[in-house]
Amino acid sequence: MQGIWTTERIREAEGRAFAVTPDGELMRRASFGLSVQIADVLAEHTGTVSGRRVVLLAGSGDNGGDALWAGAFLRRRGVAVTAVLLGSRAHEAGLAALKRAGGRVVSAEDGPQWIARADVVVDGIVGISASGSLRPEAARLVSLVEAPIVAVDLPSGVDPDTGAVDGPAVRATRTVTFGALKPVHALAPSWCGEVVLVDIGLELTDPDLQRLDVADVAAAWPVPGPEDDKYSQGVVGVAAGSATYPGAAVLTAGAAVRATAGMVRYAGHAADVVRAQWPEVIATGTVADAGRVQAWAVGPGIGIGSEGRDVVRYVLGQGLPVCADADATTIIAKSPEVLDARDPDTPLVLTPHAGEYERLMGRKPGPDRVTAAREAAKKYNAVVLLKGHVTVVAAPDGRAAVNTPRGAWLATPGSGDVLSGLLGSLLAAGLDPWLAAAMAAHVHSLAGAIAAQNAPTSSSALVHAIPEAIRSIRSLLS
Numbered sequence: 001m002q003g004i005w006t007t008e009r010i011r012e013a014e015g016r017a018f019a020v021t022p023d024g025e026l027m028r029r030a031s032f033g034l035s036v037q038i039a040d041v042l043a044e045h046t047g048t049v050s051g052r053r054v055v056l057l058a059g060s061g062d063n064g065g066d067a068l069w070a071g072a073f074l075r076r077r078g079v080a081v082t083a084v085l086l087g088s089r090a091h092e093a094g095l096a097a098l099k100r101a102g103g104r105v106v107s108a109e110d111g112p113q114w115i116a117r118a119d120v121v122v123d124g125i126v127g128i129s130a131s132g133s134l135r136p137e138a139a140r141l142v143s144l145v146e147a148p149i150v151a152v153d154l155p156s157g158v159d160p161d162t163g164a165v166d167g168p169a170v171r172a173t174r175t176v177t178f179g180a181l182k183p184v185h186a187l188a189p190s191w192c193g194e195v196v197l198v199d200i201g202l203e204l205t206d207p208d209l210q211r212l213d214v215a216d217v218a219a220a221w222p223v224p225g226p227e228d229d230k231y232s233q234g235v236v237g238v239a240a241g242s243a244t245y246p247g248a249a250v251l252t253a254g255a256a257v258r259a260t261a262g263m264v265r266y267a268g269h270a271a272d273v274v275r276a277q278w279p280e281v282i283a284t285g286t287v288a289d290a291g292r293v294q295a296w297a298v299g300p301g302i303g304i305g306s307e308g309r310d311v312v313r314y315v316l317g318q319g320l321p322v323c324a325d326a327d328a329t330t331i332i333a334k335s336p337e338v339l340d341a342r343d344p345d346t347p348l349v350l351t352p353h354a355g356e357y358e359r360l361m362g363r364k365p366g367p368d369r370v371t372a373a374r375e376a377a378k379k380y381n382a383v384v385l386l387k388g389h390v391t392v393v394a395a396p397d398g399r400a401a402v403n404t405p406r407g408a409w410l411a412t413p414g415s416g417d418v419l420s421g422l423l424g425s426l427l428a429a430g431l432d433p434w435l436a437a438a439m440a441a442h443v444h445s446l447a448g449a450i451a452a453q454n455a456p457t458s459s460s461a462l463v464h465a466i467p468e469a470i471r472s473i474r475s476l477l478s
């Protein structure tokens with residue numbers, strides 16, 4: 001698991017580290033690591049380092065100080081460095097170091113002519129003490145940049161703790177952060193670009209947020225053993241689709257088929273279509289006739305009328321783990337009494353997108369999606385997987401995981417149905433529901449990238465890419 005810490009926790013850890021390190025040492029470590037990364041981006045984009053031009057956009061705080069010190073290190077490698085000073089003041093020691101090393105210092109007014117000729121621009125405007133989007137002077141200069149941008153600690157203008165952007169902000173090619181990952185790095189990947197973590201010796205435990213490593217998913221993915229049979233791996237029940245939406249049934253059941261070697265049962269009006277597409281599925285017309293399962297995936301395409309409501313109430317009443325998706329979330333929002341059928345100790349995973357979240361909570365998720373997911377998890381005593389470009393998974397006990405996407409090809413109809421089939425099969429295998437949801441999101445986005453290969457894809461292709469995604473994850477173990 002990768003740990004992610006809020007800026008408040010980072011500041012506390014920095015305070016502890018300050019107390020036991022010589023003055024300026026943490027910034028020296030940070031800015032040296034930063035200079036190495038700036039040189040790397042220079043080499044990647046221009047082929048060389050020496051003789052290239054770097055412009056530093058330096059704000060008034062320590063973030064600007066990091067940039068100025070990194071500029072001084074780059075001077076030693078023959079880079080022409082110009083600092084454009086923003087804000088009311090500049091980091092004194094950093095400014096002196098850059099000047100000593102032969103760097104040029106100009107005012108914001110003179111910035112544009114230097115920015116126009118830069119090979120790389122460094123965003124040292126603001127770091128973890130940021131509030132709000134870029135101020136007008138910084139925003140104007142950033143809008144002129146055509147060169148790749150290396151962001152110091154985080155892209156300025158993006159909220160460090162939520163990743164929200166509500167005005168001008170920096171879009172970085174690479175973000176070089178120090179000590180530990182902050183929420184912005186997981187929640188705003190399209191603003192951060194590639195994120196590189198430089199160790200400056202901070203000590204942090206008990207992360208506020210987590211992100212699954214491939215190795216975590218590989219280690220926890222259920223694999224049949226010699227003693228297993230088709231039942232013992234966990235039978236997943238799929239209650240999805242309808243005469244109007246048979247595709248939802250095919251996709252949800254198909255994802256379960258592709259994600260597990262165990263049995264998949266289907267119950268609903270699309271039994272014939274499901275059987276035709278997936279002959280290995282045992283399909284029946286109603287949930288009551290489905291036979292024994294170890295978990296249910298319910299909701300995609302079932303409709304939100306009384307029949308759908310009865311289906312949701314039935315599966316919630318079975319004392320089994322349930323993934324309630326799509327129409328099932330709307331039914332729960334509109335008729336919360338269906339939850340009375342549930343034993344509160346049995347796992348429930350809700351998988352709303354923003355619109356379904358609004359129905360469940362009576363308000364939009366807003367810019368702080370982690371808090372939004374945590375609040376819904378508390379309210380429903382359920383794991384909540386909040387869908388979007390970045391998916392957040394929160395448990396009622398406060399654990400939260402973030403899945404950083406691999407592109408946006410999953411924004412295609414039916415891809416949520418695939419996610420619920422995947423998740424249902426992991427619940428049936430007996431995994432902790434929070435881990436199951438985070439793993440499903442991870443494999444879903446990897447399968448999306450495999451299916452897409454940088455071109456439009458479809459949810460059917462996504463289903464077929466699931467084994468390849470699992471194979472590539474498990475290849476780590478061999």
Ligand SMILES: NC(=O)C1=CN([C@@H]2O[C@H](COP(=O)(O)OP(=O)(O)OC[C@H]3O[C@@H](n4cnc5c(N)ncnc54)[C@H](OP(=O)(O)O)[C@@H]3O)[C@@H](O)[C@H]2O)[C@@H](O)CC1
Nearest residue numbers: 014026027030061062063126127128129130131133135153
């Ligand atoms: N501590 C450590 O151990 C280490 C810390 N390190 C580094 O320090 C950084 C944190 O530095 P920090 O705390 O000095 O604040 P920082 O983020 O530079 O902001 C400063 C000032 O910017 C302003 N400002 C605010 N919002 C703004 C906006 N939207 N647009 C424009 N300006 C805005 C506001 O000042 P104002 O202009 O209001 O006076 C604010 O006070 C951290 O990210 C890392 O890079 C590393 O060296 C490793 C060791």
Ligand SMILES: Nc1ncnc2c1ncn2[C@@H]1O[C@H](COP(=O)(O)OP(=O)(O)O)[C@@H](O)[C@H]1O
Nearest residue numbers: 353387388389405408410411413414415416417
């Ligand atoms: N822009 C995006 N980038 C990455 N993933 C996305 C994006 N938009 C949607 N997704 C993912 O695609 C899936 C869409 O699910 P959902 O909204 O339920 O769609 P549908 O009902 O069509 O299946 C979710 O897993 C979501 O996280």
Ligand SMILES: [K+]
Nearest residue numbers: 123126152154
């Ligand atoms: K920055």
